[in-house]
Amino acid sequence: MPHLLIAGCGAAGMYAAVHAARRGCRVTVLDGNDRPGHKLSITGKGRCNVTNDCDLDTFLQNVPRNPRFLYSALSRCMPADVQAFFEAEGVPLKTERGRRVFPQSDRAQDIVSALLKAMQDAGVTVHLNSRVKKLILSDNSCTGVILSDGSELRADAVLLATGGMSYPRTGSRGDGYRLAEQAGLTVIPPQPSLIPLETAESDAAEMQGLSLRNVTLTVTQGKKTVFTELGEMLFTHFGISGPLVLSASCRMDPQKLDSYLLNIDMKPALTPEQLDARMLRDFAAQQNKDIVNALRGLLPASMIPVMLNRTDIPQTQKIHDITKAQRMTLGSCIKGFALHASAMRPVTEAIVTRGGVSVKEINPNTMESKKIRGLYIAGELLDVDAYTGGYNLQIAFATGYAAALAAAEQDPA
Numbered sequence: 001m002p003h004l005l006i007a008g009c010g011a012a013g014m015y016a017a018v019h020a021a022r023r024g025c026r027v028t029v030l031d032g033n034d035r036p037g038h039k040l041s042i043t044g045k046g047r048c049n050v051t052n053d054c055d056l057d058t059f060l061q062n063v064p065r066n067p068r069f070l071y072s073a074l075s076r077c078m079p080a081d082v083q084a085f086f087e088a089e090g091v092p093l094k095t096e097r098g099r100r101v102f103p104q105s106d107r108a109q110d111i112v113s114a115l116l117k118a119m120q121d122a123g124v125t126v127h128l129n130s131r132v133k134k135l136i137l138s139d140n141s142c143t144g145v146i147l148s149d150g151s152e153l154r155a156d157a158v159l160l161a162t163g164g165m166s167y168p169r170t171g172s173r174g175d176g177y178r179l180a181e182q183a184g185l186t187v188i189p190p191q192p193s194l195i196p197l198e199t200a201e202s203d204a205a206e207m208q209g210l211s212l213r214n215v216t217l218t219v220t221q222g223k224k225t226v227f228t229e230l231g232e233m234l235f236t237h238f239g240i241s242g243p244l245v246l247s248a249s250c251r252m253d254p255q256k257l258d259s260y261l262l263n264i265d266m267k268p269a270l271t272p273e274q275l276d277a278r279m280l281r282d283f284a285a286q287q288n289k290d291i292v293n294a295l296r297g298l299l300p301a302s303m304i305p306v307m308l309n310r311t312d313i314p315q316t317q318k319i320h321d322i323t324k325a326q327r328m329t330l331g332s333c334i335k336g337f338a339l340h341a342s343a344m345r346p347v348t349e350a351i352v353t354r355g356g357v358s359v360k361e362i363n364p365n366t367m368e369s370k371k372i373r374g375l376y377i378a379g380e381l382l383d384v385d386a387y388t389g390g391y392n393l394q395i396a397f398a399t400g401y402a403a404a405l406a407a408a409e410q411d412p413a
């Protein structure tokens, strides 16, 4: 029976371990951390959006970089298969808005526990606090690993499932990129994706802590709209964050940030005319008030001074003195609050790392390196990443599964 060493006890590594062991492989999983599946346990704000219950075409449309590479792996491990796996392991699931799948318990830890139990049942050995430092390579084959304490472990195949380089406290510190490079594999420089944005305008910070629901964020580049969606976002001390911003960032080129214009429509349900009629109605009842106090029904308190500042309307101007032109300018600012991204936050704060091991050098059916026999790559370490919605975990499971099936057929030494 072939012996498979898996570096990384995360989503890809655990899913691969179960399926390789169930196919008769002897499987040893090594993790540098003391907590298996740490990142998985914090996914989906602790609820784990474990997959997206969609078909293959829809799935691939949600993968902005190298979607075709995933075709084969996903064909054999679809979201429905992952759902069936967890249900069979005793984790009932539910599907929410946008076909996002979560455990019914809303506990990400249930997903981690199910994987650990399935690994144990399948006879997988796990070594925690075992950080892989080097690959053992000879004759274009990978035959084992060297740990940071110097110990050597030999195997018929090695799967690198060490994740990206975001949230390093969960164990993903970018080791996999260095290990892949050691084996001569090309690594596309890792960069943040699904990441909060710093803004050039300092008034975003004046609203820090303000969370908005049902606003539309539109990102344009010249005449091209690269993103437009209704949802939730948040102002922070550095700029903007929240689900809408993370999704938008994934469509933006980090090298060309200054070419984008971000526009927030604070009242997407109202046309400009309806918004003006609403203001007229609100103002009619508050003729003698300062405008700063008269906008409370329309805008959150911390946004009012910012809006007035941007439109050059003095906060103490009485409502009866507000001109039609001022109202129009205010309306335009409410429906088109413009921001520019000055920087993405550091990759350590990203939900996902974009870039990674070039998929041109990986067999899409098996996840084996085309250069080094017996070396497999799965999960976020690969140069594929997706939008939010459970797609990134599904990619980790599907690529882990493909590697497991292939490694289980590897000839024992």
Ligand SMILES: Cc1cc2nc3c(=O)[nH]c(=O)nc-3n(C[C@H](O)[C@H](O)[C@H](O)COP(=O)(O)OP(=O)(O)OC[C@H]3O[C@@H](n4cnc5c(N)ncnc54)[C@H](O)[C@@H]3O)c2cc1C
Pocket: 007, 008, 009, 010, 011, 012, 013, 030, 031, 032, 033, 036, 037, 038, 039, 040, 042, 043, 044, 045, 048, 049, 050, 051, 130, 131, 132, 133, 161, 162, 163, 164, 166, 167, 170, 171, 172, 173, 174, 175, 176, 350, 351, 352, 378, 379, 380, 381, 389, 390, 391, 392, 393, 394, 396
């Ligand atoms: C806050 C947050 C929320 C998220 N929410 C979701 C969500 O709801 N849905 C979704 O689809 N995606 C989500 N993601 C993305 C998803 O978690 C990752 O894409 C996924 O975990 C990648 O799986 P992986 O197995 O490749 O890597 P990881 O899960 O990061 O696992 C890698 C493992 O390798 C270990 N390791 C690293 N280096 C070494 C080494 N040298 N030797 C041994 N072990 C090593 C690490 O300790 C770690 O356990 C979220 C990410 C974050 C940060």
